Amino acid sequence: MASQAINIPHGPARSEQLLLRTTAEWRASGEDLLLFAYGSLIWRPEFEYAEALSARVLGFHRVLRMRSRVNRGSPQQPGLVLALISGGSCRGLVYRIPRDIGDEVLPRLWAREMPNGVYEPRWLNCDTASGRLKALAFTLSRQSPNWTGALHEPELLHIFQHASGRYGTTLDYLLRTVQGLREHGIRDMELERQVHLAAQHGLCAPL
Template identity: 85%
Template sequence: MASQAIHIPHGPARSAHLLQRTMAEWRDGGDDLLLFAYGSLIWRPDFQYAEALPARVLGFHRVLRMRSRVNRGSPQEPGLVLALISGGSCRGLVYRIPRETGEQVLLPLWEREMPNGVYEPRWLNCDTPSGRLRALAFTLSRQSPNWTGSLHEPELLHIFRHARGRYGTTLDYLLRTVQGLREHGIRDKELERQAHLAAQHGLCGPF
């Protein structure tokens, strides 16, 4: 179920194309739907699942470096959300959704994660206590126009103060993710550093 990069411009047409491709790849596999969660899906999955397994992906890592102009920001004050980018490794969860309810879960999840078709959905190898599983994950290319690259502290602090979207602020997203990861025994050094930065500047309580 290898996913190939496509070059349809970002927007609803690209999102619909990627959904069709992902649905076909999953159905061809004939198995339950497996999802790799590394950010908000850990603390707000919004769907029923049969199993949640601790998992590690090699070859991708989690970063708060994707522009958000809908979910956690606006066109006037873009925010940030997490993405998986190539290199390193990432700890998270694999959710198993029974095949018979997979489509009911995937369609609203797509509306949440892919309103503008920015992510690159990929089936990634995930090492779990049940062995290696292939799960759907939302990754990002460094060539994406929504990729920010490195951000200096003044830029981060401005975003933490001002960015708000349909699901709330970038800062709340960051803090909830750090807490959600901690609840599963995961400490992400860079996200923890960013949360402490916000606390040091009085934008949230001690973290």
């Protein structure tokens, strides 16, 4: 399964087209639905799964550099969420979702992860103890208007203090992600550095 970017402006129409395309690609495979989780899906999956495998993706890495105007921020005060961007590698989990519930899980997953069609869904090779598996992952292009690039510490601290959306604050999202990763034996040094920065400024307790 190979996905190409859809050149439609971000918004519900793009999200719907991406859902239709991804659903068709998965159905054509005839397999269970495999999903690569690298952020909040690790600690709050909100769907049933038959198996969760430790996995590593080559060619993409996890960063807190995607603007969030719905889930962890607002149009007035955008927050941040994680994205996979090209380069490096990323450790996470591959969920195996039984085929007979995939058609119910995908739309719910889309409503959560793709309200504005910002991510680029891709089928990525994931190395696991069970071998290499191809799983759906939500990636981000550096050409996306929601890509922040590098953020200076004052910018990060302002977001940690003020950004909140329908699922809570950016800072809570960061803290829960770092805790969730640690529970699976994964240490992300950049995310942990950001938690340390927030703790240094009295915004949270040290982890």
